[in-house]
Amino acid sequence: MTPGRLITLEGGEGSGKSTQASRLVDDLRSQGIEAVLTREPGGVPLAEQIRDLILNTRPAASTAEFLLFAAARAEHIAELIKPVIELGQWVVCDRYIDSTRVYQGELSSIPAELISAVETHTVAPYFPDLTLMLDLNPAIGRERALMRGDTNRYDQAEAQVHETIRQGFLDIAAREPDRCVVIDASESEADIAGQISRVVARRFGLSG
Numbered sequence: 001m002t003p004g005r006l007i008t009l010e011g012g013e014g015s016g017k018s019t020q021a022s023r024l025v026d027d028l029r030s031q032g033i034e035a036v037l038t039r040e041p042g043g044v045p046l047a048e049q050i051r052d053l054i055l056n057t058r059p060a061a062s063t064a065e066f067l068l069f070a071a072a073r074a075e076h077i078a079e080l081i082k083p084v085i086e087l088g089q090w091v092v093c094d095r096y097i098d099s100t101r102v103y104q105g106e107l108s109s110i111p112a113e114l115i116s117a118v119e120t121h122t123v124a125p126y127f128p129d130l131t132l133m134l135d136l137n138p139a140i141g142r143e144r145a146l147m148r149g150d151t152n153r154y155d156q157a158e159a160q161v162h163e164t165i166r167q168g169f170l171d172i173a174a175r176e177p178d179r180c181v182v183i184d185a186s187e188s189e190a191d192i193a194g195q196i197s198r199v200v201a202r203r204f205g206l207s208g
């Protein structure tokens, strides 16, 4: 049995996280690896309810928003990530800790030490084995998201905010090169899936 793994996909809006997370799960399954696709916030019923709460009624207090995300993550880990990994299966998660660091940390000014303390107490030891940072010019991401016909509150933010988000993910990748790999998300879906497949094969010693 291969050890269970946690792979996360991060990046700005419309960078292709959901598209590639789903393709990666198919790719892993085609190699005989049992893989579960999930997302944050959400993934399990209570966390999905918290997701709806946050997206439909934006908390006025950024600390409240941060703690709701943290509660959703704690539940997601306890009810899905931990048990799946303990079964030796792989988890592919669409957004995870780095989205919190960037959106709540950099954009909403939640102190880094609070984020770090909550990571220590709710995430550890379920830090990602690999994080794929989908890097895309925000203008292209926005175009893709609008074409999809979907807007949420982040999509309406200013260009500068999107640039901060992009840079925030790149900074994390630069600080944690053992965990993170930056993927050029401006290519076609199939090309990006190919890049990701090669990165995953190399990282985990799969024959591909």
Ligand SMILES: Nc1ncnc2c1ncn2[C@@H]1O[C@H](COP(=O)(O)OP(=O)(O)OP(=O)(O)O)[C@@H](O)[C@H]1O
Residues within 6 Å of the ligand: 011, 012, 013, 014, 015, 016, 017, 018, 019, 020, 144, 145, 147, 148, 185, 186, 187, 188, 189, 190, 192
């Ligand atoms: N490489 C690509 N080239 C062109 N269009 C793409 C590519 N990848 C995804 N798309 C399309 O762009 C839109 C956004 O992709 P997707 O939903 O996967 O992004 P996302 O990062 O999950 O966005 P969000 O942050 O809003 O959840 C979708 O309509 C998708 O079909």
Ligand SMILES: [Mg+2]
Residues within 6 Å of the ligand: 017, 018, 019, 094
């Ligand atoms: Mg998505």
